[in-house]
Amino acid sequence: MNEFNEDYLHEYLDGTLDEQTRQAVEAHLAQSPGARAQLAELEGLFSSLDALPELPLGTDLSARVVAAVGQETAVTRLPRWVWGLLLGQMAIALLLLGNVWPSLLAWLDNGRAMATDWLATVQLSTSALLTEFWAEVTAVWQSPTLPTFTIELPTAQWGLLLGLALVVWLAGNRLLFTTD
Numbered sequence: 001m002n003e004f005n006e007d008y009l010h011e012y013l014d015g016t017l018d019e020q021t022r023q024a025v026e027a028h029l030a031q032s033p034g035a036r037a038q039l040a041e042l043e044g045l046f047s048s049l050d051a052l053p054e055l056p057l058g059t060d061l062s063a064r065v066v067a068a069v070g071q072e073t074a075v076t077r078l079p080r081w082v083w084g085l086l087l088g089q090m091a092i093a094l095l096l097l098g099n100v101w102p103s104l105l106a107w108l109d110n111g112r113a114m115a116t117d118w119l120a121t122v123q124l125s126t127s128a129l130l131t132e133f134w135a136e137v138t139a140v141w142q143s144p145t146l147p148t149f150t151i152e153l154p155t156a157q158w159g160l161l162l163g164l165a166l167v168v169w170l171a172g173n174r175l176l177f178t179t180d
Helices: 006-014 019-031 033-051 062-073 080-142 155-172
Strands: none
Touching: 006 019, 006 033, 019 033
8 A cells, every 4th residue: 555544544444445455454554553543543533422422403493594595595676766777778778779770770781791792702712712622633533543552561561560550559548558
């Protein structure tokens, strides 16, 4: 066991350690008087806590807690002056928008015309690029002489290459050179 801490003692007393860790804790306890003293202290603490009597609650607080939570989450109504303020702000915003509306529409129409011209330009240039690209791709497909590529290796060398590829794949996927 590389790192021994008090959590192992708690789990040891609860009986929740796996077999290997439990054996490692017992071996550490056999070698370390400090750990044995710590274990004895924890056992004494737990036994004294178990010896304490159960005390019933004098008052049931659940109704008060539920009421307090209900008050904190209740929706509060806004005062009338806040509603009046909001309504006034909306009226002023509508008046301002009414005064600015014609110039806003003209600006939007101008922007729409500019965006349409720009998109048309982009579409034409993209269409020309795609047409050139497709012509080059089909020219490659239609070429009568494509280069041939063959690898002539004996069977043993193919096996060695496949084995090397397997080792590289296992190492790359962290399935090799790792421990659980």
